[in-house]
Amino acid sequence: MGLTDFLNPVKGFGVSFHQMFQKSETVQYPEVKRPTAPRFHGRHQLNRWPDGLEKCIGCELCAWACPADAIYVEGADNSEEERYSPGERYGRVYQINYLRCILCGLCIEACPTRALTMTNEYELADDSRESLIYTKDMLLAPLREGMEAPPHAMRLGETEEDYYRLGLQPEESAHGASSEGSEHQ
Template identity: 70%
Template sequence: MAEQGKGKKPAPGKRSGNQPKRPTASRAPERARPGATPAKAGRAKTPAFDVDSDLDKSGLAEFFAPVAGFGVTMSTLFRPVVTEQYPFEKAPTAPRYHGRHQLNRHPDGLEKCIGCELCAWACPADAIYVEAGNNTPEAQYSPGERYGKVYQINYLRCIFCGLCIEACPTRALTMTNDYELAGTTREKMIFEKDTLLAPLRSGMLAAPHPMVAGLSDGDYYRGDVSGPTTEQVAWVKERRPEDESLSAAGAAATRAAKGGKE
């Protein structure tokens, strides 16, 4: 009977008497996640606020407490005053300050704007509106075929980024140092062409009038025109004898003609 029991296999799930025990794997400790603080870690205790701490001050500390509180104020009293008395005293702006826009003119008085609308396309705030018109022999406002008939800038939208200045191919649009653009109504903040157009300088002839004889619009853009000619002055005098710019423009044209002959 003993020999017959030697060939028997142990039942499933039971170990024989001489079979070694399988070592049990010890459970590895859990690693803390980065940035996580253990629940039972030692934390710095916040000291309790003592409402009676001011009562423990000495008499000298209580005497100088208001002086310490107004230390910044007292030290500022002895510094020079830097307050600007605007609008009675206006401080100069930086040379490259971006202020109100201006539509420029050529030296003879013709407008530089050709109504190409590139400034309106470049505006990220959609603040510019341009409507072009055609030049005619009796109404020549700018060199070439077209001019800016309608020009509006909405300063309620303008962000003064200067992208319209970079897009202008004729340098007709620039920005001045004028920063006083306040208005009482929304309509007054939409500047029209008559407000944006640069005033006539001494010696310029008010448009419309013909271009300088023998020159093209490219000559104007290259700066070959230095002022009005006697032919232009005669043309305006015949059609607009009451024009206020005739006297100064006529004198400038006469001087230029004499200088050319010499």
């Protein structure tokens, strides 16, 4: 038995000894909260279009993707008098049961309209089982300035496609301006 055989266990305890002599950091949790990572998986949020219409089209793909069966969606048809989303349908009933939810994010990946995202809110504990079943009203993003609560007519375009092409407009106008400038030269 050589000297290296004796030093190997001591070297293995190096991390433990290093941690023992470091000053521990105590966070006064209820008053002071540690910031979460930008892609933290917290409470869900149903997003809105810039005019206030809901992005959820009631397709139920999030409910099908959920391995814990924590999401319940019931879709309904939009009408011209009562329009809640730009598409043909909207999520009339939307519930997430946080007693079952494992915050995996598979529902976010399944959503075709990016209607469902996860916030950085992680304080979900409660003393009542009923209050941990979040309804559509609790999950909807708050109305910002310039938004109108649905139901109302589409304001960002004539058709459903106009809403889904909103992100392309600045790029199209930039490409159009550069091609027009090259034609005049």
